[in-house]
Amino acid sequence: MAMSTPNAGNHPDALADDIVLRADNLRTHFIMGARAAKSVDGVTLTVRRGQTLAVVGESGSGKSVTSLSIMRLLAHPGRIVGGRLLYRMRDGGVVDLATLSDKRMRAIRGKEIAMIFQEPMTSLNPLYTVGDQIMEMIRLHEPVDRHEARTRARRMLELVEIPAPDKRLDQYPHEMSGGMRQRVMIALALACNPALLIADEPTTALDVTIQAQILDLMRRLQREIGMSILFVTHNLGVVAEIAHEVAVMYAGRVVEQAPVHDLFARPRHPYTKGLLACIPDAKRDRADDGTRKMLNPIPGSVPSVLALPAGCAFAPRCPLAEPHCETAPPELLNASPEHLTRCWRHELL
Amino acid sequence: MTDTTQTTQQPDAADILLSVRGLSKQFSTGSGPVKAVEDISFDVRRGQIVGIVGESGSGKTTAGRCLLRLVEPSSGEAIFDGVDLFSLPEKALRAYRRRLQIIFQDPYSSLNPRMRVRDIIGEAIDTHGLAKGAARQARIEELLTRVGLSPEHARRYPNEFSGGQRQRVGIARALAVEPELIIADEPVSALDVSVQAQVLNLIQELQRELGLTMIFISHDLTVVEYLCDEIVVLYLGRIMEQGPARSVYANPRHPYTRALLATAPVPDPTVRRERVILQGDIPSPLNPPSGCVFRTRCPHAIAACAETVPTRETVGSGHSVACIRQAELVETYQD
Numbered sequence: 300m301a302m303s304t305p306n307a308g309n310h311p312d313a314l315a316d317d318i319v320l321r322a323d324n325l326r327t328h329f330i331m332g333a334r335a336a337k338s339v340d341g342v343t344l345t346v347r348r349g350q351t352l353a354v355v356g357e358s359g360s361g362k363s364v365t366s367l368s369i370m371r372l373l374a375h376p377g378r379i380v381g382g383r384l385l386y387r388m389r390d391g392g393v394v395d396l397a398t399l400s401d402k403r404m405r406a407i408r409g410k411e412i413a414m415i416f417q418e419p420m421t422s423l424n425p426l427y428t429v430g431d432q433i434m435e436m437i438r439l440h441e442p443v444d445r446h447e448a449r450t451r452a453r454r455m456l457e458l459v460e461i462p463a464p465d466k467r468l469d470q471y472p473h474e475m476s477g478g479m480r481q482r483v484m485i486a487l488a489l490a491c492n493p494a495l496l497i498a499d500e501p502t503t504a505l506d507v508t509i510q511a512q513i514l515d516l517m518r519r520l521q522r523e524i525g526m527s528i529l530f531v532t533h534n535l536g537v538v539a540e541i542a543h544e545v546a547v548m549y550a551g552r553v554v555e556q557a558p559v560h561d562l563f564a565r566p567r568h569p570y571t572k573g574l575l576a577c578i579p580d581a582k583r584d585r586a587d588d589g590t591r592k593m594l595n596p597i598p599g600s601v602p603s604v605l606a607l608p609a610g611c612a613f614a615p616r617c618p619l620a621e622p623h624c625e626t627a628p629p630e631l632l633n634a635s636p637e638h639l640t641r642c643w644r645h646e647l648l
Numbered sequence: 649m650t651d652t653t654q655t656t657q658q659p660d661a662a663d664i665l666l667s668v669r670g671l672s673k674q675f676s677t678g679s680g681p682v683k684a685v686e687d688i689s690f691d692v693r694r695g696q697i698v699g700i701v702g703e704s705g706s707g708k709t710t711a712g713r714c715l716l717r718l719v720e721p722s723s724g725e726a727i728f729d730g731v732d733l734f735s736l737p738e739k740a741l742r743a744y745r746r747r748l749q750i751i752f753q754d755p756y757s758s759l760n761p762r763m764r765v766r767d768i769i770g771e772a773i774d775t776h777g778l779a780k781g782a783a784r785q786a787r788i789e790e791l792l793t794r795v796g797l798s799p800e801h802a803r804r805y806p807n808e809f810s811g812g813q814r815q816r817v818g819i820a821r822a823l824a825v826e827p828e829l830i831i832a833d834e835p836v837s838a839l840d841v842s843v844q845a846q847v848l849n850l851i852q853e854l855q856r857e858l859g860l861t862m863i864f865i866s867h868d869l870t871v872v873e874y875l876c877d878e879i880v881v882l883y884l885g886r887i888m889e890q891g892p893a894r895s896v897y898a899n900p901r902h903p904y905t906r907a908l909l910a911t912a913p914v915p916d917p918t919v920r921r922e923r924v925i926l927q928g929d930i931p932s933p934l935n936p937p938s939g940c941v942f943r944t945r946c947p948h949a950i951a952a953c954a955e956t957v958p959t960r961e962t963v964g965s966g967h968s969v970a971c972i973r974q975a976e977l978v979e980t981y982q983d
C-alpha cells in the first residue's frame with residue numbers, strides 16, 4: 300500500500316492550465332481492525348475550468364467518499380491511503396489536497412472549494428436561521444461586519460431566486476420546502492464565491508419539476524460566475540442534462556471518463572454500456588403495438604468493497620471478460636485522446 | 649381503466665377487476681384538514697398494469713392504501729369483483745385482504761429484520777391457512793424460485809440480502825397468498841437502475857405467466873411509460889389526466905402532464921426539448937388553490953381557472969383531461 304509522497308508544496312507542472320482539479324489514482328479506505336473497506340481504490344478524474352464533471356455510479360460505488368476525500372471531511376476510520384488530489388488555487392498555485400495540512404484545508408473549504416452534501420441536514424443547522432448560517436460562512440472567510448454580511452447573504456438568496464429574501468433570511472430550514480432548502484444550500488455554498496463546487500446528489504430528493512428548476516439554476520450560475528462543478532448523481536438522465544464531461548464509477552474506481560456526447564454515443568466500458576442498456580426506454584423497448592420487450596439487466600450484483608475481485612472489478616458480470624481480466628486490474632487506457640477507459644477490451648465496443 | 653363517463657357503455661365490463669369511484673380521503677391534522685385524495689375515479693382491467701404518477705404529496709400512497717383499507721377512505725366506492733370494499737365490515741374484509749396485496753417502496757424497512765425469509769413468507773401463508781407442513785415448505789421454495797431467489801435463501805435474514813433481493817422477498821410474500829391484484833407502491837424507486845431492470849422484468853413475467861393485475865405507483869415517468877398499460881396523473885390529490893399510456897405519452901393534453909414530460913430528464917444529451925419549467929412550489933395541501941388545483945403553477949391559467957373545479961373531458965378513447973382550456977390549448981401544442 301504505497302503512500303503518496305507527502306508533499307504539500309506546489310506541483311506547477313502536474314496540471315494543464317485549463318484543469319481545476321485532478322484526482323490521480325485516489326485511494327480512500329475505511330480501516331476496521333484487520334479489514335479495510337476499499338471504498339475508493341483508484342479514482343482518476345479531471346475537472347476542467349468552468350465546466351461540469353458529472354460523477355455517476357450506483358449506490359456504494361464511492362461517489363460520496365470521493366467528494367468527502369476532496370473536501371478532506373472523511374469520518375473516522377476513513378483515510379486517504381494513496382494517490383494525489385491536485386487542485387489549482389485561484390492564485391494559480393497547485394496544491395495536493397491529499398496531503399495538505401488541516402489548517403490550510405480550513406482556508407480552502409468554503410472559499411476555494413465548497414460542497415453541497417447529499418444529506419441536507421449535514422449542511423444546514425436546524426437551530427439557526429438561514430440568514431445566520433450564510434452570514435457565518437461569509438464572516439469565517441472575510442473580514443466584514445454583521446451588517447455587510449447580511450446584505451451579502453440577502454444578495455445570495457436573490458441570486459438563487461428565492462422570493463421575499465428579507466423574510467426568508469429570518470426563517471429556519473424546517474420552515475422551507477425541499478426545493479427552497481436546496482436553493483439555500485446552494486446560496487450557502489456559493490457565499491464565498493468558490494472556484495469549485497462539489498454537489499453530491501443535489502436534486503435526488505426533489506420532485507422532477509423542482510429538480511428541473513435547480514438544474515436550470517445551477518447552469519445559469521455556472522455561466523454567470525464561471526465556477527467549475529463536480530456533480531455527483533446516480534441518474535444518467537440528469538447527467539445528460541448537466542454535464543460537459545462524465546466520470547463513471549464502479550466499485551471504488553473511475554472506469555471511464557469522457558465528454559458527455561462521446562460517452563452516450565459510444566460508451567467504451569462494458570459497465571457503462573450495460574447501464575445505458577437497462578434504463579427503460581419506451582421507444583426502444585416497446586413495439587408499435589405496445590407490447591413490451593424485456594429489459595437487459597446487468598447480471599449479478601456489485602461486489603463488496605470488503606472483497607473486491609483481484610482483476611477488473613466488473614469481470615464477474617462482464618459479457619466481454621476473458622481470463623486475463625480476472626487477474627490483471629485494467630489500467631486507464633485511452634480509447635481516444637479525450638476518452639479514458641479501464642477496460643482491456645474496449646476496442647471491441 | 650376507462651373514462652368514468654363511458655363506463656356504462658363499456659361492452660367488456662366483465663374485464664374490469666376494480667372500479668374506483670369518487671374516492672376521497674381527508675386527514676385531520678393539528679393545522680387543519682388535509683385533502684390527500686379528492687374524488688378519484690378509475691378502472692383497473694384484469695391483467696393490466698395501471699400506473700399512478702405524481703409528485704411527492706400528490707396522494708399516490710394514500711390512494712393505494714385506501715384501496716386496501718390500510719387507511720380508511722372518507723368517501724367513495726371501490727367495486728372489486730362486484731363487491732364494494734369500502735362498505736364491507738371488517739370481518740368480511742378479511743377474505744378480500746388475500747385477494748389484494750401490497751408491495752412497499754422501501755425494501756429495507758418493509759421486512760422484519762428478526763424473521764427469516766421462510767417465516768416472512770410462511771406468515772402470509774399461515775394467516776390465510778393456505779398450506780401446512782411439507783406443502784407449506786414446498787410453496788415457500790416455489791415462491792423463492794419464482795422471484796429469482798433460490799430455496800437456500802429461505803434460512804437467511806433480510807439484512808443478508810441486497811436491496812434488489814429484498815424487494816424480491818417482498819414480492820414473494822405478496823405472491824404467497826395468490827392475490828388477484830397487487831398494489832405496488834414505488835417498488836423500484838429505491839433501487840439502482842441495473843437492479844431496477846431485474847425487478848421490472850420480474851414484474852412482467854408475473855403479469856404474463858400468472859395473469860396478475862397491478863396498480864404501479866411511481867414518480868418515474870420513464871418507468872411508467874415502459875411498464876404500464878394505463879396511466880393516472882395526480883396533482884394535489886386530484887386526477888389531472890388519465891388514459892391509455894400510449895395515448896397520454898404521445899398526446900399529453902393537460903398542462904401539468906406536458907410539463908412533467910418536458911422536465912423528466914432523459915439519458916440522451918442530444919435531446920433538446922421544449923423546456924416548460926414550472927415556476928414555484930407545489931402548494932400546501934392544507935390550503936389548496938380554488939378551482940383547478942394546478943392553476944398557481946400553470947403557464948396557461950386564466951381567471952376562470954380559479955372559479956370552478958374542472959370536470960374531466962374525454963379527448964380520445966379512454967383518455968380524459970381535467971382542464972377547462974384543453975380544447976383551445978391543443979392548437980398551441982406543436983408535437
Ligand SMILES: Nc1ncnc2c1ncn2[C@@H]1O[C@H](COP(=O)(O)OP(=O)(O)OP(=O)(O)O)[C@@H](O)[C@H]1O
Nearest residue numbers: 329336338357358359360361362363364365374604
Ligand atoms: N464511515 C464508513 N465506514 C465504513 N464504510 C464506509 C463508510 N462510509 C462509506 N463506506 C463504504 O464505502 C463505500 C462507498 O460509499 P459511498 O457513500 O461513497 O457510496 P456512494 O457512491 O456515494 O453511494 P450512494 O449513491 O448510495 O450515495 C460503501 O460500500 C460504503 O458502505
Ligand SMILES: Nc1ncnc2c1ncn2[C@@H]1O[C@H](COP(=O)(O)OP(=O)(O)OP(=O)(O)O)[C@@H](O)[C@H]1O
Nearest residue numbers: 675677682684703704705706707708709710711933
Ligand atoms: N397519516 C397522515 N396524516 C396527515 N396527513 C397525511 C397522512 N398521510 C399522508 N398525509 C398527507 O396527504 C398528502 C398525500 O400524501 P401521500 O403520502 O399519499 O403522497 P404520495 O403521492 O404518496 O407522495 P410521495 O411521492 O412523497 O410518496 C400529503 O400532503 C401528506 O402530507
Ligand code: SF4
Nearest residue numbers: 940943946953971972
Ligand atoms: S384548468 Fe386552467 S389552471 Fe388548470 S391546467 Fe387548465 S389552464 Fe391551467
Ligand SMILES: [Mg+2]
Nearest residue numbers: 362363364417
Ligand atoms: Mg453518496
Ligand SMILES: [Mg+2]
Nearest residue numbers: 708709710833
Ligand atoms: Mg408515496
